Amino acid sequence: MPPGNGPAPRGPGGQKGTEPWRDPEAEPYLRLRGLTRRFGEVTAVADIDLDIYRGELFALLGGSGSGKSTLLRMLAGFERPDAGTITLDGQDLAAMPPYERPVNMMFQSYALFPHMTVAQNIGYGLKQEGLGRSEIAARVAEALELVQLKGLDARRPHALSGGQRQRVALARSLVKRPKLLLLDEPLGALDKSLREATQFELVNIQERTGTTFIMVTHDQEEAMTMATRIAVMTDGRLAQVGTPAEVYEYPTSRFVASFLGTANIFEGLVKRAxxxxxxxxxxxxxxxxxxxSDPPKPEGGRVFVAVRPEKMRIETAAAETQPHGAxxxxxxxxxxxxxxxxxxxVVALPDGSVVRVSRPTETRITELPITWNDPVTVTWPSFATVVLAQ
Incomplete structure (x- = not known):
């Protein structure tokens, strides 16, 4: 298991180091048990058990076809599970229609009404619920201030930037004060520089409101930057759940090690355990x-070894400081x-395989001390070696 003295992640409400998932007495806010969804002979989500705690910004991370979007749609009520339960704050949601759930969803396309102003878009759901005009105006003003769009209430979506439209969609989702906010690739429509800036804005808004967010994304960097915890999904199942640091530094399988970042994978036999x-x-x-770290198998067991490129050291063979050893x-x-x-x-090994080693740029590219076709030695410390059973 990862050591307990690693970087403390954000906790519910933005409190540093608050980790209710490590407390056996803590009650999950959202509990999924045996959640399954099939489409004909294809099982999109298979027997998911997952606990999410109040105030988390939780990320479902996976590639296309991993089941993350289907899982999100079941939470929203747009898909009915074939088996399993969904319990939010003690309330069973599985048979409840979408419009009755204390859940809201922010879509990737934002789905703003082009003929309405910013204020009308944000207040639309409140109007549908029959709230009074003064109550709607007060809550819309509060939402505009939260997402830093004060003064833009009379504009229409076409007069806004991509980042501003994203914040209008977020304000519309939050103004109804849902217990759970679902975000489907929330930053996918933004360009890279705006997406990076908006990541921190979204995290800050989530911390200020204390609302529980569940975000679907295929962007590993986005999940690592924003989430308190990440569930890596593949083939409709949970491959690993943990904080960003845990999942990156202590992957439990070759799939997770390779999917999250870059990893060099080697096969071997355990000689000492x-x-x-x-x-x-x-x-x-x-x-x-x-x-x-603790080996996953006893002596003689076949295992895999993962090493991150940034944990490795590369030097020319002539400058080799560690001529022998592991x-x-x-x-x-x-x-x-x-x-x-x-x-x-990219270093070619004698057997034809390659190993990737990254090194911070401390000089100009034309002054690199190691260049093409140089014979080199690659070394790394024992803490960087992660032994995997599968």
């Missing part, structure tokens, strides 16, 4: 991998990718 960690012998080439590979630089803030080296 004890309280101090594990020693794994490569099955592909002459190398040993040492880890200081966590050491020798090869030749085949490719170099320049990303501005870091350089990615």
């Amino acid at each position: 004890d309280a101090t960690g594990a020693l794994v012998e490569s099955t592909a080439f002459d190398a040993w991998f040492e880890s200081d 966590n050491r590979l020798s090869g030749t630089v085949r490719d170099i990718a320049y990303y501005g803030d870091f350089v990615m080296y």
Whole structure:
């Protein structure tokens, strides 16, 4: 298990280090049990058990066809589960129609009414509920201030930027004060620079309101930046649930290690397994991998080893400081990718496989100390070696 002294994630209401999911006495706000949805012979969501706590900004992360959007639509009531239960704040939602649920959804397209003003768009749901004019005006004004659109209430959507339209859609979703707000790829329609700025705005709004958010995204960086916890999904199932740091630093499978960021994966056999960690012998080439974490299998078991590129050190063979030992590979630089803030080296190993190593850009690209076709040695510390059972 990950150590308890890692970076403290945001907690409900924005409180740093608040982690109700680690408290056995804490009561989940949203509880899913055995949730399943089939479309003919295809099982889109398979037997999902998941607890989400009040005030979380929770991310469902996965690729196309992973089941994340179907799961979100079941929470909204747009899809009926074939099996399982959905309990929100003690209330069973599974058989409840969408319009009766204390849940609101913000769509990727924003779905604003083009003929209405910003204020009319935000207050539309309140008007449909029959609230008085003064109450609607007060709550719309409050929502406009929350999303920093005060003074734009008379504009129509076509006169707004993409980021402003996104905030109008968010205000419309929050003005009804739902117990649960669902966000379907909320930043997908924005360009990269605006998306990055809006990530922090959205997090700050969620912290101020204390509303529980569940966000669907395929963007790993977006989930890592915004979420208190992430559920990585594949083939309709939960591959792993944890804080961004846990899921990235301590993946539980090859799929999670490869899907979230970049990872070098090696296959091997456990040669030593004890309280101090594990020693794994490569099955592909002459190398040993040492880890200081608990091995998932006993001695003799076949496992996989994952190492993140940024945890590795690369040096020319002539400058080699660790000529022997575990966590050491020798090869030749085949490719170099320049990303501005870091350089990615692709190192070819003797068996034909490659390993990726990243290094912060400390000099200009023309002054790189390691270049194409250089013989190099790649090393890394034992804490960077994650041993995986599958």
